[in-house]
Amino acid sequence: MIQSKSKETEDHAYKEKVLEGNVTQSSVRSIVKLKGIRKQYNTGVLAIDHVSLDIQEGEFVSIVGPSGCGKSTLLRIIAGLGDYSAGSVEIASGDAKSKGSRDSGLSYVFQDATLMPWRTVLDNVTLPLALRKVPKAEREAAALEKLKMVGLEKYADAYPRQLSGGMKMRVSIARALASGPKLLLMDEPFGALDEMTRYRLNSELLHIWKDTGITVVFVTHNVQEAVFLSTKVVAMRAHPGRIREIVAIDHPYPRGDEFRSSIAFTELSASISSLL
Numbered sequence: 001m002i003q004s005k006s007k008e009t010e011d012h013a014y015k016e017k018v019l020e021g022n023v024t025q026s027s028v029r030s031i032v033k034l035k036g037i038r039k040q041y042n043t044g045v046l047a048i049d050h051v052s053l054d055i056q057e058g059e060f061v062s063i064v065g066p067s068g069c070g071k072s073t074l075l076r077i078i079a080g081l082g083d084y085s086a087g088s089v090e091i092a093s094g095d096a097k098s099k100g101s102r103d104s105g106l107s108y109v110f111q112d113a114t115l116m117p118w119r120t121v122l123d124n125v126t127l128p129l130a131l132r133k134v135p136k137a138e139r140e141a142a143a144l145e146k147l148k149m150v151g152l153e154k155y156a157d158a159y160p161r162q163l164s165g166g167m168k169m170r171v172s173i174a175r176a177l178a179s180g181p182k183l184l185l186m187d188e189p190f191g192a193l194d195e196m197t198r199y200r201l202n203s204e205l206l207h208i209w210k211d212t213g214i215t216v217v218f219v220t221h222n223v224q225e226a227v228f229l230s231t232k233v234v235a236m237r238a239h240p241g242r243i244r245e246i247v248a249i250d251h252p253y254p255r256g257d258e259f260r261s262s263i264a265f266t267e268l269s270a271s272i273s274s275l276l
C-alpha cells in the first residue's frame with residue numbers, strides 16, 4: 001500500500017533540503033511572487049517602481065536599504081495591508097490585493113511590540129485566535145506553546161509593563177506565530193533593542209525559523225543583521241525604491257558567533273553596504 005506523507009512531514013523534509021542547500025529547481029515552491037510592482041502614494045511620491053521578487057518556501061529573506069527606499073511599503077504590499085499602483089502580487093495561491101492578511105496564512109511583526117497593556121502576556125498572544133473564534137482551551141494551548149518557544153512561558157500571567165523591551169518583542173513574535181502562519185513578515189522588529197539583546201533575539205529567531213519551517217521576510221537597516229540571518233539579502237536603493245541586487249548568503253546553518261567573526265561575513269557585509 002502506498003502511504004502519502006503528511007503535510008507536516010513534507011514541509012519538514014522540504015525545510016531540511018533548504019537548510020542543506022539541496023533544493024533543486026523542480027522542488028522549489030514560490031510563496032511570494034512580485035512582478036513589476038509600482039506604488040505611488042496619493043501625495044504623488046513614487047515610493048517603489050519595477051520591483052520584482054520571488055521568495056521560495058522556507059527562505060529567510062531580508063530587505064535592506066536607505067531610509068525611504070520603500071522597504072515598509074513593500075512589506076505592507078506583501079501583507080495585503082497596502083494597495084499598489086501597478087504590477088502583480090501572488091502570495092502562495094492568492095493575490096494580496098484580494099486577500100486580507102488573516103486569510104492568507106501570514107503574520108506581521110512591527111518594530112513596536114504593540115501589546116495591549118491591560119491584557120496579560122497570555123491574553124495578548126491569544127488575541128488573534130480569539131478574534132478568529134478559536135475555542136479558549138485550544139487558543140491558550142497554542143499560545144503557551146509559542147510562549148515556550150520564545151522562552152517566556154513563566155511570564156504568561158505577567159503584564160507588558162513588567163517586561164523588558166526584548167521580552168515584549170518576544171511576546172509579539174509569539175503572538176505572530178500563534179496562528180501558525182506560513183509566512184512571517186517582520187518590519188525592523190529589533191531596531192529599538194540594544195546590540196546584545198538584538199544578537200540574542202537574532203539567534204532565537206533562527207531557531208524558531210528552523211523549528212517551524214516558516215518563511216520569513218525581514219526588513220532591517222542593519223546590513224550585518226541581514227547577513228547573519230538570511231538565505232538571501234535584497235538590497236534596495238531609493239528615489240524611487242528599486243531592487244539594486246539580490247545577494248545569496250550561502251553560509252550553512254546553524255549560524256553563531258563564528259559566522260559573525262568570519263572573513264566571509266565581513267566581506268559580504270561590506271559588499272552589500274557598498275550597494276546601498
Ligand SMILES: Nc1ncnc2c1ncn2[C@@H]1O[C@H](COP(=O)(O)OP(=O)(O)OP(=O)(O)O)[C@@H](O)[C@H]1O
Pocket residue numbers: 041042043045046047065066067068069070071072073074221
Ligand atoms: N502613507 C504615505 N503617504 C505618502 N507617502 C508615504 C506614505 N508612506 C510612505 N511614504 C513615502 O514613501 C517612501 C517610502 O517610504 P517607506 O516607509 O516605505 O520607506 P522605508 O524604506 O521603509 O523607510 P524607513 O527605513 O525610514 O522606515 C518615502 O518617501 C515615504 O515618505
